[in-house]
Amino acid sequence: MKGILKRFSRRKIEDVLGQLSTGFGVSLALVDADGSPLVMRGTACPSMDCLSGSECRAGRAVESEPFHCTGACVGSLVVCPSRGSAGHIAPGIARCLENILRLEEELEDLSSEIVRGYEELSLISAISAKLGCEMDVDAVCRLVVEEADRILEARTIFIMLLDGEKQELATRFGMGRDRESAAGFRASVTSGLTGHVFRQGEPVTVCDIIADGRISLPWQARYILCVPLIADARPLGMLIATDKLSGEEFWSPELKLMGIFASEVASSLRKAYLYEAINKLFLSTVEALATAIDAKDPYTYGHSRRVARFAVAICGELGMKKERVREVELASFLHDIGKIGTPESILRKPGSLRPEEYEKIKEHPGKGAEILSTIAELGEIVAWIRHHHEWYDGTGYPDRLASEEIPLEARVITVADTFDAMTTDRPYRKGMPPETVMKIMEQFSGVQFDPDLLRAFYRCLEKGTLS
Numbered sequence: 001m002k003g004i005l006k007r008f009s010r011r012k013i014e015d016v017l018g019q020l021s022t023g024f025g026v027s028l029a030l031v032d033a034d035g036s037p038l039v040m041r042g043t044a045c046p047s048m049d050c051l052s053g054s055e056c057r058a059g060r061a062v063e064s065e066p067f068h069c070t071g072a073c074v075g076s077l078v079v080c081p082s083r084g085s086a087g088h089i090a091p092g093i094a095r096c097l098e099n100i101l102r103l104e105e106e107l108e109d110l111s112s113e114i115v116r117g118y119e120e121l122s123l124i125s126a127i128s129a130k131l132g133c134e135m136d137v138d139a140v141c142r143l144v145v146e147e148a149d150r151i152l153e154a155r156t157i158f159i160m161l162l163d164g165e166k167q168e169l170a171t172r173f174g175m176g177r178d179r180e181s182a183a184g185f186r187a188s189v190t191s192g193l194t195g196h197v198f199r200q201g202e203p204v205t206v207c208d209i210i211a212d213g214r215i216s217l218p219w220q221a222r223y224i225l226c227v228p229l230i231a232d233a234r235p236l237g238m239l240i241a242t243d244k245l246s247g248e249e250f251w252s253p254e255l256k257l258m259g260i261f262a263s264e265v266a267s268s269l270r271k272a273y274l275y276e277a278i279n280k281l282f283l284s285t286v287e288a289l290a291t292a293i294d295a296k297d298p299y300t301y302g303h304s305r306r307v308a309r310f311a312v313a314i315c316g317e318l319g320m321k322k323e324r325v326r327e328v329e330l331a332s333f334l335h336d337i338g339k340i341g342t343p344e345s346i347l348r349k350p351g352s353l354r355p356e357e358y359e360k361i362k363e364h365p366g367k368g369a370e371i372l373s374t375i376a377e378l379g380e381i382v383a384w385i386r387h388h389h390e391w392y393d394g395t396g397y398p399d400r401l402a403s404e405e406i407p408l409e410a411r412v413i414t415v416a417d418t419f420d421a422m423t424t425d426r427p428y429r430k431g432m433p434p435e436t437v438m439k440i441m442e443q444f445s446g447v448q449f450d451p452d453l454l455r456a457f458y459r460c461l462e463k464g465t466l467s
């Protein structure tokens with residue numbers, strides 16, 4: 001490849017040289033540094049066989065002028081003037097050619113910059129759209145790694161989040177060849193390469209991890225790219241990629257792009273963290289409320305919390321989505337809120353209940369649903385609470401719904417509620433061992449309980465996911 005042709009396309013030089021040749025009425029040849037002609041244009045002396053001499057065959061004086069690119073001489077411009085044209089015109093034409101080609105080059109750079117900018121904008125807007133409504137930290141992490149992988153095409157890519165207590169980064173989600181090794185990987189936020197990246201506040205790439213020595217990975221890699229995730233000046237995590245599939249190093253345009261990407265990710269992550277914190281606060285408030293309800297009857301202390309734990313385990317066994325499981329947990333905490341209107345003399349009564357007292361107890365699912373129906377955000381949860389005492393065979397209360405008519409979530413709470421009630425002490429009897437309770441509940445499979453859910457609950461007990 002010739003030096004001049006590395007910078008400019010042959011077609012571009014031919015075009016410009018042609019225009020200059022016509023405009024000045026001369027023949028022109030652009031000659032490379034080693035003296036070989038690259039492009040020739042013009043009719044004054046079409047053969048340009050005078051390139052090495054001082055006169056052309058027609059006896060006209062040939063001029064030669066050094067040709068420069070960004071200040072360095074890269075060749076020369078040979079000018080064979082037409083008959084009667086003024087002498088010493090090569091310097092002017094050479095400067096003209098240099099300027100035109102330089103402007104063309106700047107124009108091309110500008111166009112590429114615009115294209116790159118457009119690509120970056122498209123990418124960021126696509127990521128923003130995807131991340132925008134995602135409030136779950138794990139889902140944000142998964143999306144981020146998947147999108148980053150599309151940009152970087154790395155062999156291994158993973159996201160680490162800050163463990164504030166230990167001042168360490170811990171891997172939350174990873175993809176690629178070494179994802180299993182990356183899963184347990186931890187790194188400091190104050191020292192080594194990761195500490196340096198946080199201090200820099202910008203993506204950093206290293207071309208030889210071993211020679212660099214600032215990070216020790218549990219897998220073999222040569223190149224690494226670390227992108228800090230910082231929101232409101234607080235480090236939240238880091239996105240790390242090692243070795244590209246192509247075997248090349250990570251280039252600076254990718255670093256720049258990842259920098260923009262990281263700021264989007266960090267603000268989404270911050271939102272998800274805030275949402276998680278608000279959720280935790282809400283759940284703690286509900287838990288406190290449930291504890292207050294349970295406290296009306298000292299025998300049922302901790303009942304709602306245990307029911308929530310059992311119900312969550314069943315939901316997990318059924319493969320329910322995280323958001324739905326969270327709602328079942330909430331419903332379990334609140335399932336007996338209607339007992340707020342039941343006299344304590346009935347709730348704490350040691351002996352068996354009179355029929356009218358039992359009728360009073362049976363009002364609690366309906367009352368609970370009524371109390372909560374004013375909170376629109378609870379949505380379907382209200383119905384689950386209303387129906388947690390329905391029986392699978394349709395003989396329960398308050399609406400005598402049967403099988404699939406009873407919301408699945410209410411059927412889950414029924415199993416969890418009954419198991420806890422029978423395994424704990426009550427004013428009128430001692431709690432029974434879990435094995436005995438399960439045998440009794442089995443007799444009510446298809447009567448009081450959904451058989452599928454009862455089986456799921458058995459599996460939870462066997463796996464130990466209830467403890």
Ligand SMILES: [Fe+2]
Nearest residue numbers: 335336388389
């Ligand atoms: Fe209940």
